[in-house]
Amino acid sequence: MPLDDALPISRFPVPSLADLPKDIAERVAAVQEKAGFVPNVFMVLAHRPDEFRAFFAYHDALMEKPxxxxxxxxxxxxxxxxxxxxxxxxxxAHGAVLRIRAKNPLLADQVATNYRKADITARQKAMLDFAVKVSVTAYEIAEADFAGLARHGFGAEDAWDIAAIASFFGLSNRMANVTAMRPNDEFYAMGR
Structure with a gap:
């Protein structure tokens, strides 16, 4: 049961659907049709339309490519x-997406709590070791880190992808925390 539907999803102004620029309104409508609800990140970031466009363009470039x-x-x-x-x-939110994409209702909780003990492959652990190092101590990244990835079949372009995703979501994490963005209740049950 939701705590209080009246709680704000952001500490900054959130535009109404009717006030969104046409291109953003179309993107939100497409997401709503696919998911059955509008993830709060769309409405919170719509506060600044130009930044919304740049954010989601980079998101898609990183997350939707082969x-x-x-x-x-x-x-x-x-x-x-x-x-x-x-x-x-x-x-x-991304835990919900991970449960769906991995077809595993347990994996997201394991990864979020302690990926080192999660039921993942050695390859995936190496990937997450690198990603977390980028997030926490990127200044320490050295050739040995790339060699560790290479031992698990990751090339230079893969290392770039891992680092870019970790870096992009560093921005996303910080903005979500600054805005006090609340996860939609719907995310909690998805993929369970």
Whole structure:
């Protein structure tokens, strides 16, 4: 049962659907049609339309492209790094997406709590070790980190992808925390 539907989803002004620029309104409507609800991140970031567009363009470039990382592995990176950054919104929202993409109702909670003990492959653990290092101590990244990824079949472009996802969600985590963005109640039950 929701705590209080009247609680704000952001400490900043949230535009109404009717007041959104046409392109943003179309994007929100498409997401609503697919998910059955509007994730709060869309409405919170719509407060600044130009930044909304840039944010989601980069999000899509990182998260929706083909490559050596599966969509589930990309979500693992988001959940593990968002946990380290203590971002409730991203852990809950991307945890839901991870459960769906991995077809595993337990994995997101394991990754969010302690990915080192999660039921993941050695390859995925190496990927998350690198991603978390990028999130916490990127200044310490060295050739040995790339060699560790290479031992698990990750090339230079994969390392870029892992680092870019961790970095992008560092921005996302910080903005979600600053705005006091609340996860939608719907996320909690998805993929369970």
């Amino acid at each position: 490559g050596n990382l599966t969509k589930a592995e990309r979500e693992m990176i988001v959940v593990a790094t968002s946990s380290v950054n203590q971002c409730q919104y991203c852990v809950v």
